[in-house]
Amino acid sequence: MSRRRNLLAAAFAFFLASPALAAAGGTEKPWAEALAERRVDPASVPDPLRVTEEMRRFAEEAAPAGRPAPERLAALQRALYDPSRFRFAYDERGTLPAPEAFERRGGNCVAFTNLFLALGRSLGLPLSAGLAAGRRGAEKEGDLVVVRSHVVATMPWGPRLLVFDFFSAEADAAAGIRPLSDLELAAVFLGNLGVDEIRAGRPEKALSVLSDAVRLGPEIAALHVGLGVALWHVGRVADAETAFRTARARDPGEVSAAHDLASLLAARGERQEALRLLRAADLGRAPGPTWLLRGNLELALGKLPDAVRSFRKAHALSPRSVEPLLAVARAEEARGRHPEATAALREALALRPGDPDVLRLLDGR
Structure with a gap:
């Protein structure tokens, strides 16, 4: 609270x-x-x-x-x-x-x-x-x-x-x-x-x-x-x-x-069941971490556009966290959308200037 x-x-x-x-x-x-x-x-x-x-x-x-x-x-x-x-x-x-x-x-x-x-x-x-x-x-x-x-x-x-x-x-x-x-x-x-x-x-x-x-x-x-x-x-x-x-x-x-x-x-490896549970739940008041979890499950199961949407929702709810933006970058990279992945990383860098993990990901592009 x-x-x-x-x-x-x-x-x-x-x-x-x-x-x-x-x-x-x-x-x-x-x-x-x-x-x-x-x-x-x-x-x-x-x-x-x-x-x-x-x-x-x-x-x-x-x-x-x-x-x-x-x-x-x-x-x-x-x-x-x-x-x-x-x-x-x-x-x-x-x-x-x-x-x-x-x-x-x-x-x-x-x-x-x-x-x-x-x-x-x-x-x-x-x-x-x-x-x-x-x-x-x-x-x-x-x-x-x-x-x-x-x-x-x-x-x-x-x-x-x-x-x-x-x-x-x-x-x-x-x-x-x-x-x-x-x-x-x-x-x-x-x-x-x-x-x-x-x-x-x-x-x-x-x-x-x-x-x-x-x-x-x-x-x-x-x-x-x-x-x-x-x-x-x-x-x-x-x-x-x-x-x-x-x-x-x-x-x-x-x-x-x-x-x-x-x-x-x-x-314990039951990703399909976990995703079904979250998709059936009312997430109207869900916090950012719940949308991040949903996105990670969608990403792992190959539902890439859905994953990006969930990660963006997580970022909207937790705008000071870089984790959702890094997740967006991973999902966009998996979709072959390299400019969008780079843009997400730059958003993350703006939130956390000098972050070594973000810089490493950007340098590797």
């Missing part, structure tokens, strides 16, 4: 939706008991919505009683970004529970949502979490793609659903907000931590964290994708395939699951 810092600000969006979306609520059982029922060690998962006395005082001062709930929540959100009072700062890797986010005065969207829910609930306001399906961050991890989920705080208000988002862009009603229970919010919290562990080169730790995430949020497809990536990294390829297929069963539109399953199939 990377965003430029100058886009970060409080957002307060309203749109028509069923109030039931925000009624997913949390578990009424004690936190430790709820986790134990899902076979998760309570000692390993802090309650992301725990409220400290200092947090409670801050919320009461920022949003005093006597005003309608939307006004109180808007005041609370403004206070979190007021440099003279708090100043919540964005940190992409800061996946934190509410007390730690409050103490550090920062974090990512999960940390913000945890904090906002905890503060709002301390005021007696019925806030819940929601998963913003269309606003996630996909990151390339080797041949695979991992996903950081984007969450928001929500509250029903008459016929509307109030959405409180970390980013300045308004929540897109068309993208959909999936309601999350408190256990599912904890699952997303763990899922993003697991992605951090994968990116840090600690797949065994990631596997432990993501296994707990799936136990808490078994219906969230992106968590199964993350689990599959961790399993792949520790050499459990058959289990990784099961995880990717489970993710696709949970949500057939989960592009990262299609990408990672296709990568797995291609790695």
Whole structure:
């Protein structure tokens, strides 16, 4: 969920939706008991919505009683970004529970949502979490793609659903907000931590964290994708395939699951099946690496014009990456279109002046 810092600000969006979306609520059982029922060690998962006395005082001062709930929540959100009072700062890797986010005065969207829910609930306001399906961050991890989920705080208000988002862009009603229970919010919290562990080169730790995430949020497809990536990294390829297929069963539109399953199939030589899978998938929101994978499969199978189109799509989605342009050059060269191949290499050189690999390819022409 990377965003430029100058886009970060409080957002307060309203749109028509069923109030039931925000009624997913949390578990009424004690936190430790709820986790134990899902076979998760309570000692390993802090309650992301725990409220400290200092947090409670801050919320009461920022949003005093006597005003309608939307006004109180808007005041609370403004206070979190007021440099003279708090100043919540964005940190992409800061996946934190509410007390730690409050103490550090920062974090990512999960940390913000945890904090906002905890503060709002301390005021007696019925806030819940929601998963913003269309606003996630996909990151390339080797041949695979991992996903950081984007969450928001929500509250029903008459016929509307109030959405409180970390980013300045308004929540897109068309993208959909999936309601999350408190256990599912904890699952997303763990899922993003697991992605951090994968990116840090600690797949065994990631596997432990993501296994707990799936136990808490078994219906969230992106968590199964993350689990599959961790399993792949520790050499459990058959289990990784099961995880990717489970993710696709949970949500057939989960592009990262299609990408990672296709990568797995291609790695064991099933290129035709991998390409069929990607061509059948809805790639409308697919990131550049998925189109690059599709193009590589098309190139390997001799579908050269299709490969060029896929590589160009990958470049359009990842304009600062030279990899799609080098792929275009390979495909055009295979088609015997040498001027087009040279043009693609020159595009790559413009992006990365002095790159020895690009220069070598150009010098060899």
